[in-house]
């Protein structure tokens with residue numbers, strides 16, 4: 001279970017939000033909503049330990065994440081909104097590199113399968129620099145198909161630049177993750193139909 005209490009975030013000299021409380025239990029899908037600039041990405045970065053809160057704390061399985069970093073990172077997958085690819089490497093190489101950096105098991109067969117499932121089978125050996133925006137996005141998202149055993153998925157705008165079919169397939173994969181007891185916390189400006197009941201946290205209500 002992920003627990004957030006009294007969380008406040010300062011960026012530069014501006015307090016973005018304060019007093020955010022949130023609990024995410026196994027099987028839950030939570031959407032962080034709010035207008036541009038309210039601090040959704042900043043909140044996700046605090047949730048996965050990439051930033052320090054000005055106040056409050058984030059706990060995973062009852063332990064503050066800054067006191068059990070390794071265990072927390074093993075249990076967490078964070079996908080930011082930028083594709084973060086090496087343009088000279090292929091999707092297959094990028095995926096295997098990212099998986100290795102995050103301690104995921106990803107042999108060639110598993111990685112090829114993940115790329116096929118995300119619809120990049122035909123492009124898997126091309127240099128990433130020739131991919132379209134949606135295809136670049138998919139390379140990052142392919143990690144989701146290697147992360148069934150990672151319980152907490154924190155996703156920043158995962159549906160951006162995806163076509164209708166890819167949005168539907170990804171929504172089904174997030175539903176499947178929740179159905180097997182996983183947790184998803186995400187931001188999206190799109191209305192995506194999920195089978196899992198979605199809880200929305202409106203960050204504008206905590207804006208300073």
Ligand SMILES: Nc1ncnc2c1ncn2[C@@H]1O[C@H](COP(=O)(O)OP(=O)(O)OP(=O)(O)O)[C@@H](O)[C@H]1O
Pocket residue numbers: 011012013016034035036037038039040041042043
């Ligand atoms: N390093 C930084 N220093 C100062 N201000 C920052 C920094 N990073 C982000 N900000 C500011 O913090 C605010 C919140 O940014 P954030 O990216 O979290 O918003 P968001 O809600 O995710 O927006 P969007 O919906 O546009 O993605 C913005 O006003 C942004 O300019």
